[in-house]
Amino acid sequence: MSQPFIAILMGSDSDLPIMKSSVEVLRSLKVNFEIKISSAHRTPAYTHSYVTDADQRGAVAFICAAGMAAHLAGAVAAATTKPVIGVPIESSLDGLDALLSTVQMPGGIPVATVAIGKAGAKNAAYLAAQIMAVADPELAERVRVDRQASADLVIAKDQTLQAKIAAGEF
């Protein structure tokens, strides 16, 4: 079996600008990943074949992004018992169509659905890394350091705001 990795699938190359955010997070946390364009509707056999192969090669979790009638995450969840995280992409109806298509799975075939768009793409990667980190203490530490850096950034921004208020500049 190869090194454990996260498999990212997206229904179209038009999803790539949003899914770059997942890639950036996984790279920053030094998490191995693969990324594929494969559609639940346009290439169902290609999707199924990739998922079963990736599952056997050591995929720890799947991140699946799709817009419109977004069935990719559900189709992947039907083909694996590894955790599946769905990212609804906004390509019509403000992404509400994709959100409902991704989140409303029948009992027994879960898809952990994150927010629509870029925040969802980021959180999907963090969630996948956190799942992988359960069995990888070094990754868990990188996640913890990243979370602290995020908190430090907010505190620094607040200190800048407070300094401006004190100086009468705001």
Ligand code: RP5
């Ligand atoms: C979905 O349909 C894709 O995930 C994409 O979000 C949306 C539109 O696809 P394209 O027509 O841009 O290829 O399957």
